[in-house]
Amino acid sequence: VAPSEVEYWTLAYGETFTVEVKIVEVTDLAGYELKLYWDTTLLDLVNVEITPPWPEANYIIAKNLTDEAAGLYWLAVGSYDIEPFTGSTTLAILTFKITYDPIYPENRTCTLDLTNTKLSDLMGEPIYHMVHDGRYSIFSTKPKLEVKPSTYIAHALGETFTIDIYVSDIVDLYNYTFRLSYDTTLLDAVNLEIGSFLNPPIYAYKFIIDDANGEIYLWVWSTSGTPVSGSGVLATITFKVTKATTWTKYHPNILACALDLHDTKLITDTNVEVPHDIIDGIYRYEPKPGDLDCDGHVGLVDLRIVAYYYDPAYNPIADLNEDGVVDIFDLEIVAYYYGGDC
Ligand SMILES: [Ca+2]
Ligand SMILES: [Ca+2]
Ligand SMILES: [Ca+2]
Ligand SMILES: [Ca+2]
Known part of the structure; x- marks a missing residue:
């Protein structure tokens, strides 16, 4: 089987790849039969191109069977009324579709198990040969939860801006929670919106803007029965700038705080809590030189x-x-x- 190793990383559901069944340096090949097994939970065989080394009028396909439930492909091709084949060639090209994304940190692998191979010469005598299986692996990508944009810079008192809480590379998300802490002397959190990533309807278990303590707390889950995979927005938060400074020649007087994501959970429909990386955001107030009333302009x-x-x-x-x-x-x-x- 060539290539001998096929590797994918989540999310890969629906992607396809091909492998070839090749024969190398055969002498006097007149017919061949093979079975190839795979893990049918990971892959579907969606297409087979049969490519015997003889002209179309000189071979018969005796078996061409795909059993998706068993994860088996079975092929038998015999030539007639033609010289046997000597050399190296591709006997069949198989196209697989990826049907499973593992949840981090799980990885899955299966052998593309070439077995029951029979090579015949012109006289119906077996041709001895070695068999090399292929291998398919799907690795899970570690999901990421982050504040987007990673840095926001404000220049005016009263300015409002939004940040997104964004998830990447998650498989089967159904339920999530996070807390976001910020310096409440610098900012007011004025709005919290649940993102459109989960399949609706959504149940909001915690939906709290606690500006006194400088913390947002959201915990929601889908009640749709269908989890979602991929990347998207989990929440959008609007802040208002409530403290400003003025620039002086020797002191830029920048104000800053972390938009600190913590107590995060990403949970699947089967109640698996998925490990993930967390990336905080940064807020900065950078006064414009000469702007003394902190409206963001010098006038x-x-x-x-x-x-x-x-x-x-x-x-x-x-x-x-x-x-x-x-x-x-x-x-x-x-x-x-x-x-x-x-
Ligand atoms: Ca399958
Ligand atoms: Ca505040
Ligand atoms: Ca002066
Ligand atoms: Ca001004």
């Missing part, structure tokens, strides 16, 4: 703030070069960034 209002606190009045917000006085140098720093939505 006339920001120049007026410098004018308002101009010496002898004072406010550290307007002291962009941090020299203890608000003067023309601070005004010109704001003017330098004026209008540029950098």
Whole structure:
């Protein structure tokens, strides 16, 4: 069987591959018979191309049987009224479809077991030969649960943005939960939406936005009876920026916190908890240089703030070069960034 090794990684359900039954360096081949077995839970045999080494008018197919329930293919081809074949050739090409994705960390493998091979010469005498089986393996990919985008950078007070909780490479998902923690002094969680990944209807067991403690808690499962495989959005969360800073020449004054995913569970329809990797997100507030009212733009209002606190009045917000006085140098720093939505 060639190739001798066929390897796939989940998700592979529905994909097809071909293997060839080859004969190498045979002398005076007049007929052949073979059986090939596979694990029918892993694969379906969907097509066979029979390719004898004789012209079509000079052979008869005595057996061409696929027994999918048993995982057996049986082929017998005999030539007549023609010289026997000497050399190397492909006798049949088999196309298999992948019908099973294992759940991480399970892997599955089966032999493409070539057996009961009979090679005949012109006189009906057996030709002795060696047999090499093939092997099919399906490896499970470790699922991943992550915050998307991995980093969000805000520039204005009151700005809202959404993040997705995204799952990849899961097999048979039916039930999931996660908690997401964030710094509630920097952000308000204002909305939580269940993603469209699970088959509806969905039962929400926990659906909590706890902004006082800076935590989202979601636990939902499908009641459809049908699990889902692949990658998709499990939840979408909307945040609002509730704390801002201003930039100074020597201190960028960035605020940041983790969007920390934890207590996650991915559970199949057969109640198997699937191990997975977790990737947190990062939130950052990066003030724009010269933006003193934290609206994300540098404009006339920001120049007026410098004018308002101009010496002898004072406010550290307007002291962009941090020299203890608000003067023309601070005004010109704001003017330098004026209008540029950098
Ligand atoms: Ca099958
Ligand atoms: Ca908050
Ligand atoms: Ca501004
Ligand atoms: Ca100054």
